[in-house]
Amino acid sequence: MKELFDKQVALLKDYHFLILYWIAKAESLHLRYNITNVYDDLKHLKITRTKQNAVAYIESLTTLCFISMVEEHNRKNLYITNYGAKALELLYSQNIYSIKPSNFLEG
């Protein structure tokens, strides 16, 4: 299992890392963070220009069980799972990607 987890984390890109971080940060600030917010932040950082890409990134993280998507008041809010937290911690410890501020959370 550990081997599979490491492989999964190794395949994550910088946008996955940022999404995980922003989701965790929003949760720590007791804010709801949804797919639209992810798309806006990635667009703001010029990482992607299309919502399809943002959705694809989120779906891959959801499939890996690193985040969960919860329908609340007609909004698909995102929450980090325990696996996602471990994945974020591992990525951070590898010092490959650096964090960037979310325009929604800090702008």
Added chain:
Amino acid sequence: MSVGVGGAGSKLASLLDEGHATIVDVSGVELEKVEAISKIRAVAHSSKAQLKGSRKDPQIGREAFQSIKNKALDMIKGQTVFCSTGGGTGNGLCSVMLEHLSGMESISVTEKTMFAFVVPYAQRESSDFVDNTISFLEGPVSKAIDAGNTGNLIIFSNKVKFEQRIPEKTYNTMIIESLNHFLSIPIKGEELKQLDGNIDYEDFCLYKTKPYFNHFCQFDYNQNLPFGKQLKANFNELLLEPEGSIEALFLLELPNADLTNSFYSILDYFSEEDVSPMYSVLYNPDLKKPLITVSLLYSRKPLELVDDFNAISGKHKRNRVKKSLDQYVTLSKLEVDLANEAEKVWKESHTEGDEVLNVLKRIGKL
């Protein structure tokens, strides 16, 4: 005729032969400064060497030797070569000459070359001079002694020059005067009336071709005092002190022919030392007291000389390093805990990462 190699060697050769010496240098400017009958410029690959000389670098002298190789090896046959061991030209050129002579199977007696070296006074002169001298003594001189293909090796030291603060020109004259005392032995034999023994030109030339260090001195001889004590007290200050002699030669000049028998006590001294000297006793009416000129041939390992130089050179280098540290750098004692420092550096480079961990801890997902 003598051959002067490099700046210092040229000056000495010119003094000995009163302008009729052959001098060799890499610098045209240096050659112009000295009067000589024949001036040879060894060409160094560096164009600057023509004006600046070899700048204390014996390698430049060694490279320049190739341009005069055949001429140089031919002209030193049977001559006296002067050079200083501290500089670049004399040291470099003479090193190759000595190495070449060492590599030859045998050299006829008439073609053997006498070498006169001037070594620096390590306590006052530049450490570059001392270092060059160490490599010179350890390498070419050591090989030459083993091979035995040179004539006498005479080592003058600059010690007295620096201790007694003597100007260079005066000191060079002192060296040449002292050498002339030795070289004039056969001339006096021809000019003065002979009382006992004989040293003719042939004997003297044969003596000069023996591959040992030569120490010579001249002093007033008192036949009532032991010769050994007088000799020790009158060693030539310009030369390195001799060790036990292998061969010897002396010329005793007497103002009164009645004193002729006084040379027997000198022979007694040498007999105790197991040396059978060549000698000549002459009548010299111009003198007031008996005058003796003695030459001792001794074999001293150059490595012992090198040890002396090494000790002083090492001390100089340590002092120089200490001085430059004192002058430019103030080093305070720094106590470093490597574990703490590593943690600090890690934390500094992970300040933003800490935020990630804090966020995860806050939401209780770790």
